[in-house]
Amino acid sequence: MIPVHGYEGEKVAVLGLGRSGLATARALQAGGAIPLCWDDGAEARARAEAAGLTLHDLGRREAFEGVAALITSPGIPHLYPETNKHIARAYKAGIPVDNDIGLFFRSLGSGAWDEMDQPPRVVAVTGSNGKSTTSALIHHILKVAGKPAQLAGNIGRGVLDIEPPIDGEVIVLELSSYQTDLARALTPDVAVFTNLSPDHLDRHGGPGGYFAAKRRLFAEGGPDRAVVGVDEPEGLFLAGQLAMGPGDDRVIRVSVDEKLTGPGWLVYARKGFLSETRKGKQVGSIDLRTIASLPGTHNHQNACCAYAVCRTLGLSPKVIEQAFHSFAGLPHRSQLVAEAGGVRYVNDSKATNVDAALMALLAFRNIRWIVGGLQKEGGLSGLAEGLPNVAKAYVIGREAEAFARDLGAVEAQVCTTMEAAVAAAMADAQSGDTVLLAPAAASFDQYDSFEKRGEDFIARVKAALD
Missing domain, CATH: 3.90.190.20 (Mur ligase, C-terminal domain)
Known part of the structure; x- marks a missing residue:
């Protein structure tokens, strides 16, 4: 568990008592806060009460008196298509609204990190399609390479439910637009944007709001490295905003639509072959056609993104290729x-x-x-x-x-x-x-x-x- 810092001795309301909500309440409690839990569903409330958590009806007139913050589950609308009634009351009362992702990033570091040779790092993956496979593939490659790693977020465990990271560990997070849209802190070391296609448009007030939610992962804290799929206009725009110039290798551009050229750090797949170039020279290549768990162009994009991340983490093309071949894939995805x-x-x-x-x-x-x-x-x-x-x-x-x-x-x-x-x-x-x-x-x-x-x-x- 990652104890939540910054609310010691304060009352914090938790709205939504599914997996992430319950983990959030426990993490707040572990950090010294007083979680006050609510869900409009009777079943969810019963589960929370059985877990020893304090229920607090947010529908009461005085419900937000003395409350320092409201932490809401990602699935609850905080703006579109209509603001949830409890969140709307928090807004009117001037109470900060956050989610478990924001709490995670503000609470992850600890004094123990000062004694570590290599502080833990966070890789965060977002996009419309492929983010689950990309996240799982990165995690798999790291484990095959003998690197300590955990997988969490929209896949695997809740972000506050993971173990405190050890020396040199990498935490891989899959983040949906619901999660990135509201988080008050977003500071990954490496951020990945796979692609963009219309989805959840009612929740984000249209395509512009949907892209804006994804873009926050790159704009709020500024990752050390960004891996960006550039096969859609939004990806091109994002890469252009982040890079200081064509040769800025803090941004790694990824494509499966065309051969990328230029002086920057580029990873692309054409006709089943992945290529990595830096400063105009090829430095890595993998034949993806023989990897049964990654069929098709969409999976080749996932492979390119995962490859780029693992290269930023210091792994060699040979190690990454070996791990590709042992990747079993994810249920329900090809x-x-x-x-x-x-x-x-x-x-x-x-x-x-x-x-x-x-x-x-x-x-x-x-x-x-x-x-x-x-x-x-x-x-x-x-x-x-x-x-x-x-x-x-x-x-x-x-x-x-x-x-x-x-x-x-x-x-x-x-x-x-x-x-x-x-x-x-x-x-x-x-x-x-x-x-x-x-x-x-x-x-x-x-x-x-x-x-x-x-x-x-x-x-x-x-x-x-x-």
Whole structure:
């Protein structure tokens, strides 16, 4: 646990008692603060009370009297589409509002660091797609290289729930826009921006607000090194703002769309080969085509970002390449579930938006595509480039018929349920095909989460193959 500093003896309200909220309350308590906990859900309140935490109804008129700060869980809207009523009251009372990420960065260092040969460092990864795989890959490479490392944030453990870092340790954080948007302290040693595509637009008041939330990771504290994907205008803008000139190697530009040139520190992938250049000279190269857990251009971008981070941490290209080959990948992200009769079964349930689904479609050929769910803003037109790889679509979800119509010329079978879609796709599949779950939609019409959706796909496939 990372004890929270700066609130010793003071009352701090904690709103939202899920995983991060409970960890935040315990970390505040460990640092000498008095956490006052609230959640509008009775179940969450019961869990907190069972854990020995003090409940404090934030709906009462005098609820914020004597409170030094309000710490809110990332999922609770603090501005758009509408400010949560408790947060709005805190704003009116002039009470600072923060989240666990802000507390983490203000509390991480300790006096023990003065005795360390190499103080711990923090790598923070954000972006629309690929941040989970990039974060996990960085962590994996560090562990393979024998470096102490922890993985936390939007993946793995809550940031305040990790162990106090030891000499030379690297903490790898995956941070969503919900987490970066409100944090009052953001001071990573290395920050990563993978890419940007429309997502969570209602929460951020549009695309500008969404990008601004991501940009805060780079603007609030200023990392020592920034790894920036430059295949979108926003990435180019961000890299340009951070760099003092073309040769400024504090900014490492990453691309999978084109060969990068110039005097700076560059990492790019073309036709399956990763290349690193510095001052116009190639200093590293890796063939990514043979790495089964990183298929497709989107995963090559993840590999480039992870490679760039690990190079800033002093690892050699050879060590990084060896670690790439032993990386198992993450569940629900281009996850190879099975291979039988020449047919591959791939679970990419995390492809909850059009851009992520497009990357999955571009990674494979002869696809039996299981798609559908709660369609997000913007429609499906962004999938056009990947549709030639689709042999047939099998549409799931409560609105499957409408979803199927939006697929245009693609042959589509309305299945509604995962059970029916898997059965139909397996019946049609031939050797050389890939049965791919890449929904291009949220899961909440039928499942509690994308994980549950992916688990259902895996269970159906394995049951049919047994």
